[in-house]
Amino acid sequence: MKKLTLKDVAKQLGVSTATISNAFNRPDQLSANKRTEILEACKEIGYTGPNRAAQILRKGQSNIVALVLADSLDYMVTDPVANTFIQGVSRVLRENQKHLLLYAGDSDTITDVVDFVDGFICYGAPRNGALSTQLNQQSKPVVTVDFNLENRPAINIDNEKASYEIAKAALRPGDRAAILGLRLIDSPSTCRIYDSPLLDAESSITHRRLDGYCRALKETGIEVATDWIWNLPENAGMYAVQAAREVLQSSPRPDVILCMSDIIALELLQCALTMGIDIPGELRITGFDGIEEAARTRPYMATVCQSSVEKGMEAAKLLLSGDNTSMSLPYEIKLGETI
Amino acid sequence: MKKLTLKDVAKQLGVSTATISNAFNRPDQLSANKRTEILEACKEIGYTGPNRAAQILRKGQSNIVALVLADSLDYMVTDPVANTFIQGVSRVLRENQKHLLLYAGDSDTITDVVDFVDGFICYGAPRNGALSTQLNQQSKPVVTVDFNLENRPAINIDNEKASYEIAKAALRPGDRAAILGLRLIDSPSTCRIYDSPLLDAESSITHRRLDGYCRALKETGIEVATDWIWNLPENAGMYAVQAAREVLQSSPRPDVILCMSDIIALELLQCALTMGIDIPGELRITGFDGIEEAARTRPYMATVCQSSVEKGMEAAKLLLSGDNTSMSLPYEIKLGETI
């Protein structure tokens, strides 16, 4: 009861393997009659079509696209932003009969998939920096999202500008301002950055955000102090809670806290409210991303809204199109009630 | 600048292709010296290892596992229960150097992946019932979760018992009770089930839950009326809101509403509170799943807690082990404050 092959079928039908193959893949290579005749015969004897594994080898194309997430899947799948992004990607892939392979950005290497996937969508700078190099050196198409890779098309929003704008809206002259940042430096836990060297400053969106914040601070006449900037290794609640406590317990307490993600901002808000701090009277807070929960808080969060679903869809479309042109998506500043 | 193949390398090193292959795959087939010598030479000339596509064809093994989600990925990725499940699966796969291919349960067929994946983890009954048949007819390993497939190992909790227990805790003799169900009948939108034929009653967990509820109802002396049972096509907020409104506006209003998921229950709670209904004074509510948000509501939700992460991990382990024994995971009844 072995599985049927093209050869078996060809023998049974008294034609060559090429003809069967053509019947499935290149209708223009044989008469319509013969084609339907063959396809029906195949259905009858139970041949469901060319073996995909063989096809992948021969054609050098698998219809599988790898989605490289910045961190371990463990975490990324839970992040609402990443989540909706995946949604967008999967929708477009599905429409184009492509398959989605989830790949962790903290992996050691991509050699175990590069030979068979058709391309990569890279969401955020991979935690393992070596992956970026590997991705760039191989020849399959790559689309990057929320970070940049030399000579590869990228999908972004203007993070610097957006951050500048939301910060500008939140800041008043004379404010004490803190920043809760994300992946700015290489550290396994939440901490202030002080003089730590900044991480791959060029490619990361969070550095663009920092730039935007700093520009707004300077323009408002506020000095940027690195001991007022925290760094979180990941965009997860547990790191945010810790940062929130630290920053809220520092004295004097800041008047404004700029958060590089909504997850961080929400946790901070929760914490502040628990401590009985009046928002925005005693403390103003801004987030980033525009996740659904941010619209449901009371007072509701000032943040930068971007559509992750759309980002995902555009990324997938871009990859499939083979185009090489980067693109900047729109965003929207939501002033909310926290500033 | 073509990619190097085993053959090229063999020629350059003056050995046979088999030896190179063995150096990578079967260390026991050649001397340790020769092996390291070969591996180093490979690194030097830039050969990163056997081409995976060829390997897949030849070995009949790809290290790719397909995770078949009940619905379209679009939605499933957002559901917190499915979400943590994926997390569990990915964790174990990762540890075993396997890859995760996400597959939608509303697809037409699995023929486009069955040839190259190593196995399937099937999370919930696929929306397209034909997939179940196809999955069962092919020979690759399958592990089912939250539903059953003939002769295939399954991972479940005892849904009937759990539902019975939570319902028993919520019900009082003389209650008017409604049920907000999930995928009980074939309908694209939220509606009461009346006399509609129940869907694949054998394999679905929601039918087990219905059984449990009904047993509890009967034991409490309450009649089961099908016009008091709603059906949601998917476990999503938008369907839940609609059901919630309908059931809360019906008069007389029920005293208890049993919900087949926390998502539904949370939406219902929200709705009831907005309408000024006292919980649990005027209305008792139960959920199912034990998602994080259910512990954060005020009053906090009565529900059945099950660990989705663990479910995912066990499913992956089971698939990789090749074992054929089903398994029942523990659950915990949380009485909460809504009953």
Added chain:
DNA sequence: TAAGCGTTCTAAATCGTTTAACCTTTTGTT
């Protein structure tokens, strides 16, 4: 008749590995 042409199909090379079978040496046993 032979050449020319379009159509339909076939033969054979190829994709890049793995692995069963086989051949030499080397080592161990009596």
Added chain:
DNA sequence: AACAAAAGGTTAAACGATTTAGAACGCTTA
């Protein structure tokens, strides 16, 4: 010393398709 077994390596046949070059055929045209 004789022989068996193990070690280290090679050859060549799969794995199951795709695709190029060209054969065979029927038909028109000069």
